Amino acid sequence: MSNLLPSQSGFRFAIAATHKAARSGILQTAHGDMQTPAFMAVGTAGTVKAMTSDAVRATGTECVLGNTYHLMLRPTAERIAELGGLHRFMDWPGPILTDSGGFQIMSLSGLRELDADGVTFRSHVDGSQHRLTPARCMEIQRLLDSTITMVLDECTPFPSTWEVAERSMELSMRWAALCREAFEQRAGYALFGIVQGSVFQDLRDRSASTLRGIGFDGYAIGGLAVGEGQEAMLHTLENTVCRLPQEAPRYLMGVGTPDDIMEAVRRGIDMFDCVMPTRAGRTARAFTRTGIHNLRNARFGTDPAPLDAACSCPACRRHSRAYLHHLFRADEMLGPVLLTWHNLTYYQDLMAGLRNSIREGALDLYIETVRAGWSNEGGRHV
Numbered sequence: 001m002s003n004l005l006p007s008q009s010g011f012r013f014a015i016a017a018t019h020k021a022a023r024s025g026i027l028q029t030a031h032g033d034m035q036t037p038a039f040m041a042v043g044t045a046g047t048v049k050a051m052t053s054d055a056v057r058a059t060g061t062e063c064v065l066g067n068t069y070h071l072m073l074r075p076t077a078e079r080i081a082e083l084g085g086l087h088r089f090m091d092w093p094g095p096i097l098t099d100s101g102g103f104q105i106m107s108l109s110g111l112r113e114l115d116a117d118g119v120t121f122r123s124h125v126d127g128s129q130h131r132l133t134p135a136r137c138m139e140i141q142r143l144l145d146s147t148i149t150m151v152l153d154e155c156t157p158f159p160s161t162w163e164v165a166e167r168s169m170e171l172s173m174r175w176a177a178l179c180r181e182a183f184e185q186r187a188g189y190a191l192f193g194i195v196q197g198s199v200f201q202d203l204r205d206r207s208a209s210t211l212r213g214i215g216f217d218g219y220a221i222g223g224l225a226v227g228e229g230q231e232a233m234l235h236t237l238e239n240t241v242c243r244l245p246q247e248a249p250r251y252l253m254g255v256g257t258p259d260d261i262m263e264a265v266r267r268g269i270d271m272f273d274c275v276m277p278t279r280a281g282r283t284a285r286a287f288t289r290t291g292i293h294n295l296r297n298a299r300f301g302t303d304p305a306p307l308d309a310a311c312s313c314p315a316c317r318r319h320s321r322a323y324l325h326h327l328f329r330a331d332e333m334l335g336p337v338l339l340t341w342h343n344l345t346y347y348q349d350l351m352a353g354l355r356n357s358i359r360e361g362a363l364d365l366y367i368e369t370v371r372a373g374w375s376n377e378g379g380r381h382v
Contacts, residue, residue, distance in 0.1 A: 011187075024354075029188050037354050050333075072130070085144065097150070098149060100153060114171065134152045142184055165198035169198075191216055195208050201239050217248065219250055221250070258350055284335065300325040
């Protein structure tokens with residue numbers, strides 16, 4: 001089926017095909033299109049680590065992430081705006097989603113104070129004090145020229161009591177409403193709300209209902225993959241997705257492993273991000289069709305085979321496992337570059353496979369085939 005679903009902002013989500021709860025489609029934005037389900041490469045400080053923008057594009061990535069917290073501290077949103085915005089600054093003309101920085105701020109234990117109207121915190125860089133309110137959060141992301149802006153939220157710690165999770169969720173919903181008021185609507189740009197509530201379904205229900213009442217261009221699900229385990233995450237996800245608007249894109253924040261992504265796609269999630277493929281690439285861990293491999297392992301020292309024979313990235317097309325092993329053992333910077341390139345390519349190939357299988361009505365078979373490949377050599381992706 002084909003269904004073009006516009007928002008008031010001109011930001012559009014076109015659902016091209018469905019298979020059970022899964023969807024395949026296109027996000028149309030002011031900075032170009034993004035096919036969904038999509039994996040967005042994380043470029044926290046205006047760069048995907050170890051990669052040039054051309055290299056990121058070559059992996060098939062169509063959208064990258066920036067982070068409000070890190071960019072507001074250095075080089076500052078005002079400086080980026082003076083230099084033409086984040087797209088020009090980091091040489092990325094395509095869509096950019098910017099996280100609100102809430103997660104990073106909440107991680108500053110003992111260095112931040114929350115109140116009904118925002119958060120006061122001290123920089124991890126130089127100890128300077130800063131104030132971030134919903135309005136300021138929207139202003140920073142506008143200065144960055146973010147294609148997709150995220151509301152300011154409090155990331156609920158896990159585990160937490162129901163009472164703590166309720167207070168946290170209610171604060172996030174207050175901030176979401178203030179963000180909606182402060183957001184400057186422009187054609188092709190979007191503001192996403194974030195569902196919170198930990199693993200408590202009644203709180204997730206209230207959060208989703210509140211956000212729908214406010215009205216957003218897309219809806220993210222936050223506060224998962226923080227230690228609750230896959231079973232609890234998928235249970236919470238399954239019971240939350242059905243309470244979000246069918247016509248809006250759904251974004252599962254910070255997830256994750258290939259297995260988590262496949263299961264989330266099966267449940268109707270359209271967008272993902274995670275540092276896992278890039279972080280793994282810097283630490284010699286390779287995601288492949290036969291499992292996860294640690295290239296520091298001695299068994300790869302004399303292996304002339306490509307890392308993944310079905311992969312089109314430079315690491316696999318031009319080099320052997322033995323060479324990649326040598327690079328990491330010799331602490332050469334080319335090792336993290338090549339393996340990061342490979343891991344992002346693997347993730348994008350996985351997403352392309354998911355999109356194709358949804359269109360062909362064969363999603364379950366595709367997932368089974370991917371999992372079967374992991375058991376051939378390197379074990380499951382966990």
